[in-house]
Amino acid sequence: MFSSNNSQKYKSCTKKGGNCFECHKDSRFDNKRFLIIVNVLGSAGPLRFLVNEEDLVSGVIESALKLYAKEGRLPALGSDNSKFLLYCANFGSDALSPWDEVGSCGARNFVLCKKPEQQPNMTEARSHIISRKGSGNWKAWLNKSLTFKISSH
The missing domain is CATH 3.10.20.90 (Phosphatidylinositol 3-kinase Catalytic Subunit; Chain A, domain 1)
Structure with a gap:
């Protein structure tokens, strides 16, 4: 069992995180x-x-x-x-x-x-201009190919 010194120590320990069994038992749930x-x-x-x-x-x-x-x-x-x-x-x-x-x-x-990777020197305005320029080329290509197919009939 416990000696009188140990039982006094356990009775007097009231702090959270103390060295007594009750403190350790309660800290499991913190x-x-x-x-x-x-x-x-x-x-x-x-x-x-x-x-x-x-x-x-x-x-x-x-x-x-x-x-x-x-x-x-x-x-x-x-x-x-x-x-x-x-x-x-x-x-x-x-x-x-x-x-x-x-x-x-x-x-x-x-x-x-x-995280999505951005090009280091690419600003938002510049990326918008490039994407707009690219979409213009795509539209031009689509118009040429449709015109070609229609005129071949």
Whole structure:
């Protein structure tokens, strides 16, 4: 059993995170852990792992990438979590902020995908001009081919 010194120690410990059995027993329920499912775009199947409710989205992305690599899945994704976005599978189309807590959205199913890559010197106005110019060429080509086919009858 306990010596009188130990029983005094356990009776006097009232702080959370103290060294007594009661404090440790209660602290098990402070961290709410839950199972999440992360579908990786381009991968054969989902990843499943436990997270804490307070874990940041950036940490969840990092854990998903580590598990993905550990399982030897293809295509290889790398380990830079800043190049990926995490979406709630059941809710809107906005990606979660890397600084949000994963438990804040209330979801258990997520989708992980790479951020779209932009060309470094491409401004929005320039890309609009290029796309408009390209569509003009396409229209011209379509008009020429229709005119050619109609005149050959």
